[in-house]
Every structure is written in structure tokens, then in C-alpha cells.
Amino acid sequence: MNLDAKIPAGPLAEKWDKHKFNLKLVNPANKRKYDVIVVGTGLAGASAAASLAELGYNVKAFCFQDSPRRAHSIAAQGGINAAKNYQNDGDSVYRLFYDTIKGGDYRAREGNVYRLAQVSVNIIDQCVAQGVPFAREYGGLLDNRSFGGSQVSRTFYARGQTGQQLLLGAYSALNRQIHLGKVKMYTRTEMLDVVTIDGQAKGIVTRSLTSGKIDTHTGHAVLLCTGGYGNVFYLSTNAAGSNVTAAWRAHKRGALFANPCYTQIHPTCIPVTGSHQSKLTLMSESLRNDGRVWAPKTIAIAEQLRKGTLKADQVKEEDRDYFLERKYPSFGNLVPRDVASRNAKEMVDENRGVGGSGIAVFLDFADAIKRLGQEAVAAKYGNLFDMYYQITNEDPYKQPMRIYPAVHYTMGGLWVDYNLSTNVPGLYALGECNFSDHGANRLGASALMQGLADGYFVIPYTLGDYLATIGPKPVDANHPAFEKTKQEVVTRINTLLALKGTKTVNEYHRDLGHIMWEYCGMARTEEGLTKAKGLIQALRADFWKNAIVVGENEEVNASLEKAGRVADFLELGELMVDDALMRKESCGGHFRLESQTEEGEALRDDEHFTFVGAWEYKGDNQPEELHKEDLNFEFVHLTQRSYK
Amino acid sequence: MSTGNMNLTLKVWRQKNAQSAGKMVTYKAENISPDMSFLEMLDVVNESLILKGDEPIHFDHDCREGICGMCSLYINGRPHGPKRAITTCQLHMRSFHDGETITIEPWRAAAFPVVKDLAVDRSAFDRIQQSGGFVSVNTGGVPDANEIAIPKVIADEAFNSATCIGCGACVAACKNASAMLFVSAKISQLAMLPQGQPERWSRVQAMVAQMDAEGFGSCTNTGACEAECPKEISLTNISRMNNDYFSAKLFREEHVHEHGTSGE
Numbered sequence: 086m087n088l089d090a091k092i093p094a095g096p097l098a099e100k101w102d103k104h105k106f107n108l109k110l111v112n113p114a115n116k117r118k119y120d121v122i123v124v125g126t127g128l129a130g131a132s133a134a135a136s137l138a139e140l141g142y143n144v145k146a147f148c149f150q151d152s153p154r155r156a157h158s159i160a161a162q163g164g165i166n167a168a169k170n171y172q173n174d175g176d177s178v179y180r181l182f183y184d185t186i187k188g189g190d191y192r193a194r195e196g197n198v199y200r201l202a203q204v205s206v207n208i209i210d211q212c213v214a215q216g217v218p219f220a221r222e223y224g225g226l227l228d229n230r231s232f233g234g235s236q237v238s239r240t241f242y243a244r245g246q247t248g249q250q251l252l253l254g255a256y257s258a259l260n261r262q263i264h265l266g267k268v269k270m271y272t273r274t275e276m277l278d279v280v281t282i283d284g285q286a287k288g289i290v291t292r293s294l295t296s297g298k299i300d301t302h303t304g305h306a307v308l309l310c311t312g313g314y315g316n317v318f319y320l321s322t323n324a325a326g327s328n329v330t331a332a333w334r335a336h337k338r339g340a341l342f343a344n345p346c347y348t349q350i351h352p353t354c355i356p357v358t359g360s361h362q363s364k365l366t367l368m369s370e371s372l373r374n375d376g377r378v379w380a381p382k383t384i385a386i387a388e389q390l391r392k393g394t395l396k397a398d399q400v401k402e403e404d405r406d407y408f409l410e411r412k413y414p415s416f417g418n419l420v421p422r423d424v425a426s427r428n429a430k431e432m433v434d435e436n437r438g439v440g441g442s443g444i445a446v447f448l449d450f451a452d453a454i455k456r457l458g459q460e461a462v463a464a465k466y467g468n469l470f471d472m473y474y475q476i477t478n479e480d481p482y483k484q485p486m487r488i489y490p491a492v493h494y495t496m497g498g499l500w501v502d503y504n505l506s507t508n509v510p511g512l513y514a515l516g517e518c519n520f521s522d523h524g525a526n527r528l529g530a531s532a533l534m535q536g537l538a539d540g541y542f543v544i545p546y547t548l549g550d551y552l553a554t555i556g557p558k559p560v561d562a563n564h565p566a567f568e569k570t571k572q573e574v575v576t577r578i579n580t581l582l583a584l585k586g587t588k589t590v591n592e593y594h595r596d597l598g599h600i601m602w603e604y605c606g607m608a609r610t611e612e613g614l615t616k617a618k619g620l621i622q623a624l625r626a627d628f629w630k631n632a633i634v635v636g637e638n639e640e641v642n643a644s645l646e647k648a649g650r651v652a653d654f655l656e657l658g659e660l661m662v663d664d665a666l667m668r669k670e671s672c673g674g675h676f677r678l679e680s681q682t683e684e685g686e687a688l689r690d691d692e693h694f695t696f697v698g699a700w701e702y703k704g705d706n707q708p709e710e711l712h713k714e715d716l717n718f719e720f721v722h723l724t725q726r727s728y729k
Numbered sequence: 730m731s732t733g734n735m736n737l738t739l740k741v742w743r744q745k746n747a748q749s750a751g752k753m754v755t756y757k758a759e760n761i762s763p764d765m766s767f768l769e770m771l772d773v774v775n776e777s778l779i780l781k782g783d784e785p786i787h788f789d790h791d792c793r794e795g796i797c798g799m800c801s802l803y804i805n806g807r808p809h810g811p812k813r814a815i816t817t818c819q820l821h822m823r824s825f826h827d828g829e830t831i832t833i834e835p836w837r838a839a840a841f842p843v844v845k846d847l848a849v850d851r852s853a854f855d856r857i858q859q860s861g862g863f864v865s866v867n868t869g870g871v872p873d874a875n876e877i878a879i880p881k882v883i884a885d886e887a888f889n890s891a892t893c894i895g896c897g898a899c900v901a902a903c904k905n906a907s908a909m910l911f912v913s914a915k916i917s918q919l920a921m922l923p924q925g926q927p928e929r930w931s932r933v934q935a936m937v938a939q940m941d942a943e944g945f946g947s948c949t950n951t952g953a954c955e956a957e958c959p960k961e962i963s964l965t966n967i968s969r970m971n972n973d974y975f976s977a978k979l980f981r982e983e984h985v986h987e988h989g990t991s992g993e
Contacts, residue, residue: 136868151789151848152855154895155797171875207869214871216864216924218888225878243888249796250891257863264859272852273844295844324791358764361733363772364793472795475819476766541868589779591772636784640746641845643787644779 088341088699088714091502092196097182097720101200104503105546109553116141118557121548122289122304124276124331126153128248128255128533129516130310132540135258138267140545142552145302146259146268149275149294149326154256157312157324158536161248162369162469164232164240165533167205172229176237178202183721185531188234188421189496189524190673190689191723192344192697194716196503197521204542205534209241211541215254219243232529233370234421234728240530245369245468251533255540275646276331277577279307279338279512280570286512287560288567290574294646297638299575301567303560305552306511308544309335310536313495313517315348317654317661318606319598321492322354322367328650329657332499332518340507341699341712343520344497345657346665349527349674350607351493352378352425355476355486356445360595365491366476368448368469370529373418375453375462376486378425379407380432380439380446387437397439397447397485408432416728423526423674423687424728426490430607431685433489440487449485490607494532496523496674497664500699500714504547505539511551515539520697525673578638581648586631590648593628597621597651597658605658605665610678614666618659625655660700660709667711670694682725691723733762735822738830739774741786747842747850753832756786763823767810768793768800770822787846793818795959798894801901802847803834808898808957816896816959836897838906840944851897853943854911861935862915864924883921890918892960899954899962905946910954912940913970914962920973930977937974 093104111119119142123134126148134146148156168181181202186193209227213219219241220228229238243250262268273294280288280301288303314329315321336342353368381387382404389395408428410417418425429446432438439445454462459482463470470481477487499507499514501521506513516536523531604610604617628651636642670690671680680688697714737758744751758774765773768790775785791799800817804810810820825831833847841849879887891914899910916933919925925932948967955964 132868139867150791150797150799151851152798152895154855155791155799157792157797159797160792160794169874209874210871211866211868213874213877214864214866214924216887216919216922218884218891218918218922219874221879221881221884223881225880225884226875243891246796246892249894250888253891257858258866258868260855260859261863261865264861270855272855322794324797325793326791359762361762361765361769361773363766363769366794471814472819475795475815476821478821478823545868585782587780589776591776633779633782635779635782641787641848644785 086508086701086712088500088508088712089502090194090714091504092194093503097195097199100196101203108546108550111549111553113141115557117143119143119552120145120304120560122302122307123147123310124289124308125156125310125312125518126256126259127156127158127310127312127516128252128536129518129540130156130308131252131255131259132537133308133310133515133544134268135255135262136541136545137548138262144262144268145271145304147271147274147276147291149273151273153259153270153272154252156252157327158252158533159249160324161533162245162367163371164230164242164247164530165208165251166232166239166528166530167209167241167534168202168239169206169209171227172238174237176239180237181205181239184235185522185528186524186721187726188528189526190687190726191524191691191695191718191721192672192716193522193524195718195720200543201522201535201538204538207542208534208537212251212254215257217243217250217254230371231374231419233373233419233425234528242371245466248533251537255537276334277574277649278334278570280566281338281509282564282566284339285510290571292574295641297640297642299571301562301571303562305555305560306513306548308513308515309499309518310515310540311518313498314657315492315495317597317658318492318601319595320357320362320365320602322351322365325364328653330650330653332514333653333657335499335507335509335512337702339509339702340512341500341701342497342660343500343697343699344664345661345700346605346668346675347496347525347673348492349422349494349496350426350490352422352429352490353448353488354491355473356440356442356489366472367491367493368473368486368488370422372448372466372469375465376418376448376450377407377452378409378418378429378446378448379405380437382406384436387439387443390439391441391443398451398483413728420728421526421528426607427676429488429490445487445489447485448488450481451485454482494527496520496525496527500697504550505544506547506551511555513544513548515544525675578645581634581645581652582638584629584632584634584648586633588631588633590632590634590644590651593624593632594651594654596624597655600624601658601661605662608676608678609665611666614662618662621655621659621662628652628655663709664698664700667698668694689725733760733765735761735763735825735827737761737825737828740830740832741847742834743786743846744843746845751843761822763821765822766793766818767802767804767820767822768818787848789848790818795819796894798896801836801849801896803836803901805832808836808901809959814959814961816894836901838900838945840906840908841897841900853945854895854897854908856943857908857912857936857939858915860939861928861932864919865928877923879923887918887921890914890921890962890966893962894960896959898957898959900945902953902957903946904951904953905949907948907954908940908943908945909948909967909970910958910962910964912936913966916973917966917969920969929973930981933970933973934977
């Protein structure tokens, strides 16, 4: 299989403009003859659906939540990057491009990332025009803050709920098109398969989460905007409903899955308290602007802290190890997420962890409160402090927060070319659902940027080229492929409903999460991954024998919904392990213990691994086939990342 | 799997679907940890129900960090339970005591029909926003973000309105099942900002008309909505909306056209 990324030739800064000119256009009068299916209504999906409808296409949009406003983009806290250089501090499109390539540990495409940096400036304009209430200075202009992995202030924010405000903006644009009749919205509806005809995506199969009705929908193109797969770890910062099913079904219909092992472990989350825990809550990375990360210097002090005989604020200054500031003097607490996470793990591994479980380090605001006053700190981070207090019953104004890394984001996803097209013509992937722009590690405040870039400013151009090529002839809803795919979905549901074993689906999910976290989490080894592969295979086989699914299809059935999603995670988990085994180097969020520098930093192997690993599904319980897309660096020189 | 030492009695509304009648059913929640969230406590109960082959208690939830607005339980007669300014998913069992009986019901409003058990249909909120809760700008062709200067106090106040998460607690708390707090927050955000001015008067009329069409009740200024709102949306929003609505109706009739119908 030839993986052509279709990156336009020429200088970086001219690629996208030149490409836009070369793309075919659809005649305005013909646009209404095309139907486009958009699955997922987060930042990528809502912005794509609204923008395509504005152009005149008929859009059918789907979400599993009760309202498109609830997609998990809503939970993003910290901000969105844009190369506006409003702060006069040396930012530029090229610098954002460079920071993103470097932050991704040189495992992303130059062409894609440069385009992302270019359109970042348009995103902010668009959101402000919609009425998104970004933070402002007293002069009335927009405020910025800095974020991990960057030495300029380019992050736009809306208190601690930037995601909600951006999503409400995209949702309002979507609502306008629903009102105008250009978007038909299907809520509480889950996509369960893609329909392909002669190798092209022509529709989807869905299940109504209220009636259980299985339907088919036709479209000239299908856009998957269905987010990431972090919930394969069971505990993550994702929403309870976040799942891989749409992307995984597409994978099983031929779409390649790229770099599945690239997962981001976010350094600042509230630590786990017990086995009942259903999710982990993130404390925004923006807290690292003012909070100082530390662990006790000695095991003896750590033990007293764990027992509660010593309080954090009683630990003397000289007994504290501000390990990020010590090891990375130029970036300090603002090192990228993968670096911060690994260092926290190192503290815990050295038995210097704190909290009852010993699996945490401190994020301390005492200095910031002394310097700025409690009121100023509250104005910046008040809602996050409140949330921390709510969950832990500890007051972070008085005692430092306890934090520990948690699974947050998945850089891997469906393989797409420069046009965001998967290798299945007519099937596109946008936002976290694709693999394209973050390489092996995503910088903070870049997920919102990528979701909106894809939806507002990339797909409206690139989709037109494909639609103009295939022509506006309606898709034949009576083609046997629709009924055949629908029957396969029904068969699968019936198989799940017939499971009447002794173990709940949630327990399988938790077991899978343990395996993934232990062997395919922050540090990975050949031995551990090999073990994990066997464990996952055994767990999956057991699931199809001993799981319990209750109720019937023709009703609201959360048990059935969850079973379908966990079944897909049980397959994806093995592919992640395969990918992590294949990639013997360390890069970004993928840390192979066998590949590290003398100082314990991730050591890339550029000679052998400067490629995208894209996997092809070959049938149930068959090994997947690896295809390599070589990454060519024309403009950036590959170096060992350093944040010292 | 439970690790705690709290034992509770739950009285839960069970209703198969919108068509069938519902009833209260009593369950035991045992070995509950005070560190569990309220939803995690229900997860534990549901796991035990599934192991017996029974149908789990259905409730809406997603982000579990207080921002998606999906969770919606009416706990001991209060939306989102006994604590101020939080959603159900942020409520922890340490707010209850061992041996307590907890009553759990869905949001109760004619405009929010029950989907199943504790989940209700809040699509009326979406339809109100579809009727006019937007600024009619297409993607592209907008001015540079810093060409629109907005005084910080105005931006902050608009932000306070914008924090509404659309959960519907205001409707559930109101004896008239009024949606005025929700609708007025949405209207206020755009009415305060310069971007919202061109459609200000048509927007308020369109959204109020849709709110009425959905069957929400009237506001009698009791303030239960504000008291129960997890995001502490202020009653001031309702005053602003009323002001704009009367202003539009009395003095701005000439500006009114069907909202947002220009252009594809």
C-alpha cells in the first residue's frame, strides 16, 4: 500500500495557499446536491458541520450525548494557542510551527503543522466574532498566558473553561445552520459502522440510544470527528462516554490506524483515591505558570508526609526538591507534558511520593500567593481551586495540591493525508480522531487549536475537491451494502445481548485499564509489552464468554452501549501494544526504557523510526499489517529535544 | 470493590420510558466510601444490579468534572443535591451520613419528559438556542480579534452569563418550571457584547417565543433557580432579558424580522 500524504511541494509558507488554489471547487448551485455526514459534535465536528452547511452542503450531524453542546471538548480548561504575537514577545507562525514540531519530538509532518500554525490566527478571529468571551486586559484587548513547551505567551483563554466557551461558539454556529435547515441534527445516536461501496465511504449505520432503532444514512462523504481513545485506560481525564467505536469500526472497514501507542499522560491531575474511582480530573496545565512542582528531598520526610505526621507547609525550604526547576533551569515548571509526567513518576519510583498512597507530588502555590496575593491567584485559578477542594476536601490555598499524571489525550488515530482524508476515499477524520499534527506528544493548548483548524479552515476546502471529483449523483440508499452492513451490526448487538456470564462489562474495562497503564503507560519495555499482549488476548476471549449484558435492544440500554465500546477497546488495546513493541525508540509520550539518554531523557532513533506507523486490519484475531509513511524534514533540523 | 463504611438507603425513581408510569423503588447502597462521588456511588449500586441480571438505574452523565451539564439528579428535593454551586458529579458522599435515606428523582418539568428512570429530554434547550442564540457570521471574513475592543468589566460580566452549562437545574428548581434563568443567560451574553448588537432585538423575541412554545412556565421572581444553579448564574440576567424584551416589543418593532434567516 502506498501511503501518499499529498503534501504540496514548495516552500513551507506557500504550501497551503498553493494547495487551496489547486483544489477543485464545487459550483455554488451544485453544493445543495451533496450530503455530508458528520459524526461527533465537539470542536472539530461542530465547526465542520456549521462551516460546510454555510457553504451550502446538506449536513447530517450525529452525537451520542443528549445535546451537541456536551461533547467532551467542553471540558478543556487551559486555553488555545494562536500565533498572533499580540504580546510582542517574539512569536510568529514559524515559531508556533517550530515549537509544535519540537514538542511532538519530530514525529509529525512539517506541512501539516505549518498549516496548523498559519490558520491558528484565523481561529481566534472567528471565535471572537461569534461572541466567545475570551479573557481581556483593561484596555479591552485580548489577554494571553504562557503554556508548557513554549517561551512566549500565545495562549488565549476563558478562565478555566476555554473548551466550553469555544464549543458554545461552534455550537451556536451549528444551531444557526440547524435553524436554517442546512443541518439535520441527530442526538442520542451512536454510529456503529461505516458503509463502503466499491471502496468508497457512502454512509453509516447508527443506533438510537433511546429506541434502539438501527438506521442507515447515506452521504457523499463521512467525516469522523469522534475524539480520542484515552478511555482504553479505563481511568483517564476523558468523559465517561468517550470511546473509540466509530474510529475502530472505520479501521475494520479498511481505514489505517496510525501511531496508536502515542498517548499523552498529563502531569497535573488529581491522584487516584480508590478502586471505586470512575474518572480522573485534570488540573489545568496553566497552573504550572504560578505553581511550583516539588517532592521531599528524602524518603524519611516523604514517609512522614504520607503518614500525616508532617504537613506539606511544615517542610523546610532546604528539604524540598523543586525537581523541574532543578533539572530544567530554562523551562522550569513549564517543560512539556511528557517530560513533567516522567519526572513525577521518577519521584514516586524513588519512594519520594506524597499523599496517603504515596503516588503523588506537590503543586505548590504558596509563593504565588505571597507574591500576588490570594485574590489575584483566585481570579486566575479560582474555579480550579474550588474543583480541587470539592474532590479532595483539601484547601489548596492552605496546602499544596497533590497531583499525579493521568491519561489525557491520544496523539495517534486514523491515518489521514494532508486533505484529512483517510485511505478510504470519502472517509475523513478530524480533530483528536486523526493522528496528524501532534507527532509523539501534543503541546498544551494545541488540541482546541487543531480541532477548530480542521473544522473551520481545512475541511471546507479539501472536501470540495473530493466532492467535485465524484460528482453530485445521489447515493443509492437501496444499494445492498447498506442492508448488509446493517445486518452485521444487528448480529453483533444480538451477540452482545446474549452474553449472560458472571462478570460485568465495567470489570473487564477496569482490568484492561490496569494492563494498559501498567505495561503501556508512562514507561514501556519489550518484556512488559509482550506480557500485556497475552493478557489482553486472554481478557478479550474471556469477555466474549463470561461478560454480562442485561436488557434488550429496543430501549435505553446503557449496559449494551458500554459492552460494545469495551469490546472495541479490547481490540484497540492489543494494537497499541503492537505499535509500542514495534517502536523500539523513545519519543514524546512513548517512553521505552530500553531507549534513554544517560540523563534519563527520551532517546529517539531517527535512523530507524522517522516514520508514521500505520496499521491495516487483516481480520479478527489476525496480526495487523504495518505500513510506513516516511517523515521528511526539509526545514527543521532533527535534534535531541532539550528543555534545560 | 467498595471500600468504605457508609450504608445508605436509596429511594429511586424508576420509569421504563416516556410512555409508561414510574414509581419509587428502594435500594441499599452498602460499603460506600465518603470519597466516592455521588455518581460513583450509583455505579456501585448498578454493578450489583447487573450481577443479579437486573437493569441498572439509568442516569445521564458524561464528563464527570462539572462542565458538560449532562448529569441531572434531583436529590433529597434539590437539583444537584444539598451543596451550593456544584453539579451532581462533583457531589461527594462525605456530604451525607451513614444510615441516611436519600431520595433520587429526575428533573420534574413538563417540558423535560422522562427518557428513562432519572434521565430527561432537554432538547427544548437546544431548540431555544437554535431559534436565535447565535451571531450570524459565517466562517472566514471576520475582522481581526483585537479590532473589537471590549471593556474588561463588560467582558467579565458577559463571561459570567456564558458560564451556564445548560443542565436545567434552574427549571427543576422552579415551582413553575420556568426556563427564564437559562434563556436570559444566553441572551445576556450576546446582548452585552458588541458582536451581539446587530441582532439584539430580534434575538430576544425569537428566543422568548421559542421558550414559551416549549411549555416552560413563567417567572415569579422566587429565585430558587439562582440558589440552585451550579454555576451561580445571577437573576440579574432575567432583568436584562425582560428589559430587552419589552424594549424590543415596544420601541423596536421596525427592526424585528425572523431571526437569522439571511444567507446560506
